[in-house]
Amino acid sequence: MTGINRREALLLGGAAVTAPGLFSLGAQAQGSTLRIGVLVPLTGVHASDGARMLKAHQLAAKMINESGGLKGLGGAKVELVVSDIQSKPEVSRSEAERLISRENVSALTGAWASATTIPAAQVSDRNRTPFMITSAVTDAITEQGLKYVFRTAVKAKxxxxxxxxxxxxxxxxxxxxxxxxxxxxxxxxxxxxxxxxxxxxxxxxxxxxxxxxxxxxxxxxxxxxxxxxxxxxxxxxxxxxxxxxxxxxxxxxxxxxxxxxxxxxxxxxxxxxxxxxxxxxxxxxxxEWAPDLKKPASEAFVKAFAEAYPGEVPLSNQAQAFAATYALALAADAAASTDRTKIRDALRTLRITDGPASLLPAPELYFDEQGQSPATCxxxxxxxxxxxxxxxxxxxxxxxxxxxx
Amino acid sequence: MSATILLQALLSGMTNGAIYALIAVGLTLVFGVMRVVNFAHGEFLMLAMYGGYLAWAHLGLDPIIAVVLVVPALLALGVGLFETLIRPAMRVPEINQMAVTLGLSLLLQYLALMVFKADNLLIVQDRSTASLWIGPVLLQMPQAIAALAAVLLLIGLYIVLRKTDFGLIMRAVSQSRDGAALSGIDIGRTYRWAMGIGIGTLGVAGPLMASVLYVNPHIGALFTLKAFVIVIVGGMGSFGGVLLGALLVGVAESVAGVLTTASVAAAVPFALLILVMLLRPEGLMPVGGGSRA
Incomplete structure (x- = not known):
């Protein structure tokens, strides 16, 4: 039994070491993949919220990929690298580090509550990786001069x-x-x-x-x-x-x-x-958002959501997660690159007034020099x-x- | 702060106290007769509240009428609880009994979560927002009904325990289990009925409380701790003590909410508990008149 297990483990390990290399070679041949790390609590006290948020991230990726991928990147697909942060700040920090250093993601998004978002924001800023915050409202996040942090949510104040x-x-x-x-x-x-x-x-x-x-x-x-x-x-x-x-x-x-x-x-x-x-x-x-909002992108989102998840009506934070994923993809598309700093620079100049990412109530989605969007309620x-x-x-x-x- | 508000706080506190007594009386009965501490008491209240909700939502029954259905159901649950879990648990040390009822409390919460989901369920009637004005202050109708039911139930239980042979047997077992057994009383049968009635009283509280508040799988926990405070403050196993303890807790937290902040008011029942434990550890109205041996 042990022998087989060890052999299996070796095989798996070998595959794990070689597969990413093979994969990226193949990917480069047909235009690269945009890897986005998604930090969501799938276990612990916020488990039900995390599961809801993930559905919105996945719907955004699916819609981008089905409409032909990212043109600026030669039709590259969006690949979500999902990580369970267990509703714990310390896990959010270590998972952010792992996604950046091991999984080699181009950007991060998430991470539900302010308590789990703040440590991940510090890690991503230190590692020069753009982090698109979905739902944390603590004022300070976009007031501390972090250079790689962006937010679709409203400030509490x-x-x-x-x-x-x-x-x-x-x-x-x-x-x-x-x-x-x-x-x-x-x-x-x-x-x-x-x-x-x-x-x-x-x-x-x-x-x-x-x-x-x-x-x-x-x-x-x-x-x-x-x-x-x-x-x-x-x-x-x-x-x-x-x-x-x-x-x-x-x-x-x-x-x-x-x-x-x-x-x-x-x-x-x-x-x-x-x-x-x-x-x-x-x-x-x-x-911050409501499903009956009179805005074409919002109505399309509610419809697509109901088709993807029958019988479900999205809540405000899910709309933010959807916009966050889309904004990262659009920035990479505009930068025509999966390079972290180039995506960051593109986010600074991005201005979204129509298309699926414009579903939030503010007339325009952009990010100021602190990374804060002009979100409204x-x-x-x-x-x-x-x-x-x-x-x-x-x-x-x-x-x-x-x-x- | 005006006199109206203080008066309102007093009236609300007394109403809440009566409702707390309705919940705590079953707990003290079980402890008084059986010396069993039932940590799952609040979860049986939660089940009774779901009973009241289901009777209203699916049978169209008024919560007052639903009591007639829910009481026998809870009584049967109480007897079933005794026969399956408590009877074997009475042969083991008290700490194991507590572990059994604590485990049961968590089990019932998670089962309810699976069956009913976490969302709040509401009983909506015209009566939900009706009120009785007494001069400048008022009683909300669902609360007034629950408080009235509490008073009637307490009077009924008092008469049963004081004036009937059945009550005499209960009191005999409560005073001395061995003495009662020697006089030919069937202890097992008495325990079964004590547990049945102790849980059965929640059949009155459940449907009425469901129309005052909302129902979710964790609502029992809102009351379990308070019920324990009341039982200990009043004197464990003491009937009059429950009423006194419940009124004291109800009025103290309500008036403290007016005089200080909500966070302080929430701590008041526990401060009261500590005071009583320090000054009168046997409770305010202990069983047997309070003479310390």
């Missing part, structure tokens, strides 16, 4: 601005919004957004007159709802997971208190919140039990519906 812009629009439409109440969960996500809202809102003419925090998994929100109601606020900005959103919205409805309500991010824009019926009806959520509203994009105007499926319907 931009959310407050978009929400204020949206409230300006609603005010212009005749709604009274003068005092704002915050209702945020007491975890890191809730408190990061809380800090952002607190610093932005007063300067935009929306004084914060009530500030409630709550614990995730609270069994009762009636006291929080009473405090929000008696504060005299005309708008509530919340950060809560879907569970608590439901219970909070019910508590507000029980008190017949229905001000302008704006929930935060993918945790709120979740079908189980919309399914709570009357309490959620006509409430809003701010999010959309505002969705629950209308007849479904989330519908209502703002900004350019991509809205329909205008905002009145709060009392």
């Amino acid at each position: 931009w959310f407050g601005k978009y929400v204020a812009d949206f409230m300006d629009t609603m005010k212009k439409n005749g709604m009274t919004i003068d005092k704002v109440a915050l209702a945020t969960e007491d975890g890191p996500a809730g408190q990061a957004v809380h800090a952002n809202y607190s610093s932005v809102m007063p300067g935009r003419g929306y004084p914060i007159i009530a500030d409630e925090t709550f614990r995730t998994g609270s069994p009762d929100f009636s006291t929080v709802a009473t405090k929000l109601r008696t504060s005299g606020a005309t708008a509530i900005l919340s950060v809560a997971y879907a569970d608590d959103s439901t219970v909070l919205l019910r508590a507000l409805a029980a008190q017949s208190f229905r001000p302008l309500y704006i929930g935060f991010g993918g945790a709120h824009v979740n079908q189980t919140v919309a399914a709570s019926g009357k309490p959620a009806e006509r409430t809003f959520g701010v999010v 959309v505002v969705v509203q629950v209308i007849d039990g479904k989330f519908v994009t209502v703002w900004p105007d350019a991509v809205a499926a329909q205008p905002p519906a009145p709060l009392q319907g």
Whole structure:
């Protein structure tokens, strides 16, 4: 038994050593392959998120390859080298190193949460390998002067601005919004957004007159709802997971208190919140992308996604992963090279206004000298039990519906 | 902070306390009679909540009516649990019993994850957002119904334990297992019923709680720890202690939420637990009147 195993191991080892050489020889003959390393958590606490993200990366690669590959590289195909980062920052760091040094990828993309993205960003910058970040929102990532780091996601601190812009629009439409109440969960996500809202809102003419925090998994929100109601606020900005959103919205409805309500991010824009019926009806959520966005590339993406993965509707972070993969391929195409630094330089001058990669709500996808894209958000509203994009105007499926319907 | 808000916090705290008592009473009954610590108590609540949800979603039953179906189901689960796992576990050291119930708790969570998936399920009724106003403060209707059910159930259990032969047997076994056995009481049968009723009470709590909150495979964990705090604060195995402990925990966390931050309020029940353990380790209303031997 052992003998066979050893022989097998030797054979496999030999194949592993020789195969990449053979492969790259063959590949050069017909124009090279663009190897992109994908860092995704496929096990651990973020396993379900990682699996979702991977589907979007793979769909992008499939679409590029099926449409004839990269013209600038003689029709080269995109090859994804997928790596499971196990939802752990230290694994993300070592896998980034392995993909760069052993797998010889031209670029990296990923790596879901901020905690797993930051170490990989440092590794790729040190190794002069472009890293296209999909979904991490921590501000600092594109503020530290890293030369090889790019991001399709929004900065956390931009959310407050978009929400204020949206409230300006609603005010212009005749709604009274003068005092704002915050209702945020007491975890890191809730408190990061809380800090952002607190610093932005007063300067935009929306004084914060009530500030409630709550614990995730609270069994009762009636006291929080009473405090929000008696504060005299005309708008509530919340950060809560879907569970608590439901219970909070019910508590507000029980008190017949229905001000302008704006929930935060993918945790709120979740079908189980919309399914709570009357309490959620006509409430809003701010999010980075929505599947009903009125934009040709976005509509094509939703259609292609449903064909590739029957019955599935993509979420906001999957749209970002799709755009990230496409942007890397387009940069390599423009550079007509798989060289890491040439791809980096091409990313700096890339400007995407149409085609599959233009699915995000911002009118143009490009990367500034810090690698940050001008990503924006959309505002969705629950209308007849479904989330519908209502703002900004350019991509809205329909205008905002009145709060009392 | 206004008087209205403080009043609201008091009322909400008392309502929550009553609901906590409804969940904790089965735990203390099982411990009082059998000396078994059931870490899977919250998972049986989770199953009862799914029971209430399924009855509403597939049979169109109001959660109040679903109680009639879910109670016998949970009672049967309790008896089944005793016969399959607890009866053999009672012959081994207590630490092994705890390992058994802890393992069962994880097993039930993962089975629920496989069967029902992780998404929240909601019972949506007109009543979900109805409320009772009492002066300037209010009770949400689903909470009010659950609290009322808690009070009725506690009164019912009290009468059974105090006024019937069945209750006398339970109390006898609880006081002295060997003494009760010598008087001709069938210990195994008493245990089976104690476990059945202890888990069966969750059949009342489950459907009503499902209409207050939402159901997911991990929701039991929200209540297990609190139920343990209540049982220990009140005095393990003590019936009155559960009510006192639950009201104390409910009001303390609710009022603390108004006076301080949410993070501090979440720690209040555990601070209360430590205080009680230091000052009155037998609990506030221990079984047998609190005389320390």
